Amino acid sequence: MRRYEELRKGESGAWLSIGTYLFLASLKLVIGYIFLSQALIADGYNNAADIIVSVAVLVGLRISQKPPDDDHPYGHFRAEHIAALLASFIMAVIGIQVLINAGTSLFNRETVEAPSLITAWVAGFSAIVMLLVYRYNRKLAKKINSQALMAASQDNKNDALVSVGVVIGIIGSHFHLGWIDSLTAFIIGLIICYTAWSIFKDASHSLTDGFNDEALSPFISTVLAIEGIEDVLALKARQVGSTVYADVTIAVQPSMTVKKSHDIADSIEQALYDEHDIPHTTVHIEPAKQDA
Incomplete structure (x- = not known):
């Protein structure tokens, strides 16, 4: 099935994010602690949290590839949502910890060095790397139509912007404004918590x-374009992992044969698959109401 093949392709983007985040998180935490940058340390923890998100995307993609079985007749596509939900809880814990550490440093009366x-050079390097990862994952997500990977690419872009903010904070601290580094760390903590809330x-x-x-309007237009359909009485959809399932109720002429109405139903299924x-x-097919 095309969807399963696309999910397998999406794994390369998740692996790229995991490898990049492992490298950058280690680099930032080591350099941040050695050279006393609260902002870079916070950014390092941010990347560490992003490892969890990328692993969740990878695990979700892997489980989603399992074919339907007796207990899961519609497949395992919702595994992506469950993995993302768990990741959001862990990210929130990390974000709160960063806020506490940065807040303590920010409101400390002692002079901040x-x-x-x-x-700053490390943060700038990280921003460039994450922008490249963002472009790769975004292109791949569009190619395979993966919402999970597209969300991961947006997270990549946010991380690049956070690193740019770290550069600004560190440089600003050298203009006798040492508290800017701690303030930047605090803002990063807020970004981590906001990202966790958005994912949740x-x-x-x-x-x-x-x-x-x-988002239903294009689906309705596609169905109405099929010959023999008098009206779309109802159309509902639900997000299942990276794909969408739909329920359609149409009205046709009461005199239409069972075979013809069955052919129309097949046409609807094929059109929604091909176009969306x-x-x-x-x-579900119902007879159209006749004028009195």
Whole structure:
């Protein structure tokens, strides 16, 4: 099935993120502690948390590739949401810890020593690397139509922007404003917590079958373009991992034969698959109301 092949391709993006985050997190934490940069340390913990997100995406992609079985007749696509949900909890814990450490340093009355400019070079290097990873994952996500990988690419971009902020904070601390480094670390902690909340919100929304009504309009237009359909009485959809499942209720002429209505149902399933990559559609057919 095309969807399973695409999920396998998406693993390369997840592995790239994991390897990059492992390298950058280790580099930032070591340099940050040696040269006393709270902002770089916070950014290092941010990358460490992102490892969890990337692993969650990888695990979700792996489990999602399992074919349907007796207990999972619709497949295992929701594994991506569950993995993301667990990752959001861990990210929140890390973000809160960064906030506590940075806040303690920020409100400490003692003079904060400006970190070495070496830390700024490390942060700048990290920003460039993450922008390259972002471009690769974004291109791959579009190619295979993977929402999970697209979310990971957006996280890559956010990390690049955070590293740019670290550079600014470190340089600013050298203008006799040492507290800027701690302030930047505090802001990074807020970003980690916000990212955790965003991941939790999106995952829980999908797990409870939430779906944006505006996204249904293209599906309805596709169905109405099929010959023989009088009206679309209802169309519902739910996000299942990187794909979408749909339920459609249409109205046809009461005199239409069973075979013809069955052919129309097949046409709906094929059209939604070809145009919107919806692999599973349930079609319910009702007779159109006749004018009195």
